[in-house]
Amino acid sequence: MAIEIISTGRAIPPRRVTNNDLAGMIDTNDEWIRSHTGIGARHLADSGMACSDLAAEAGRQALVSAIERGAVAESTVEALALTVDVIVLGTTTQDFCGCPSTACIVQDKLGAKNAAALDISAACSGFIYGLETAAGLLGVNARRKRALVIGSELLSHFIDWNDRGVCVLFGDGAGAVLVEKTAAPSEGEGRRGLLRSILAADGSGADSLIIRRGGSRNPWQAGEVVDTPPHLEMNGRAVYNFAVKAVTGTIEALLSDQRSEDRRSEDQSSEDQRSEDAGISIDDVVRIVPHQANARIVQAAAKRLGIPEEKFYLNIEEYANTSAASIPIALDELNRSGQIRRGDLIMTVGFGSGLTFGGNLIVW
């Protein structure tokens, strides 16, 4: 049994805001943002839009693509949506605080009446966690065959636009993949689909990236006057240092099929040995698709691991950090432009609030 990605989709708000546009609003400039992050622009949703709007559109695009590519027997989006058994949505920016889940709203928008629906709260690692969750849900029940895994974020609605250290970093968007359980092998000769995932967390860093208001820790009080809407607070330096270690450790762990914590206590020679044992070397990986938080994080990790930077796909210049959406948006770009092809070995790697981190190894 293999868990294969059979199509991809994305939804990007049309409103494009460049660094120079921001420089007209706050004390920043294009040179600082580019040199510190690699970001050139971001796409921002209009105020009437919510997370489920982008998520449903990305999911719909994935369904359309599956039909157009002849990857499914169904010939209409409506018919295909009815065959989806699970919708897993990674997001930090749900339509509503607490309930209902945004995945349920997406299920309704798509007419995927037969699908179970759940949100994954793992911030920027949401898609990575979501893909593994969907694989598990398909794997444990013979009757479940298809899942939509979506990452969707409207972080612009949760940003203090006066905080120049944070607001320049983020953008809005959604990406989706349609996943199918197939009879192909997931191991050995001719293996296909999701080979393995690393899912990890370090909750001691929960304060480093946090939206403090609105939850059960700091609920709104009757009569309270709100000066600043709920917004993301970030300790940029702490997250940066964590992120470089998380990306480096996850890539090594995916190659060696070990948990990253186990790996840290090992010496280099045994690392090399285990990579060989697992039968995967970095040279076998066609593309690494990292979470797009900061080009410098990726460059630092590439340097530490001795991996050519070109192996990492970066589109942060156009979209900035779209959190859980960044990896599926990148996968859709690569897929539609033919830069990844059936049979290619692809690695995802990411990190985010929680703190969470992880990655997936996939035969496309």
Ligand code: ACO
């Ligand atoms: N424009 C101009 N100057 C700025 C800006 C800005 N937008 N932002 C900060 N500065 C200034 C600061 O005020 C400071 O000035 P000072 O030296 O006079 O005090 C100077 O630039 C340096 O600021 P630092 O915060 O030290 O800059 P640093 O080099 O650490 O870069 C950055 C900041 C880009 C945020 C970096 O720390 C980073 O990328 N961290 C990781 C962030 C991240 O990945 N977050 C997303 C995680 S995903 C998720 O879960 C949501």
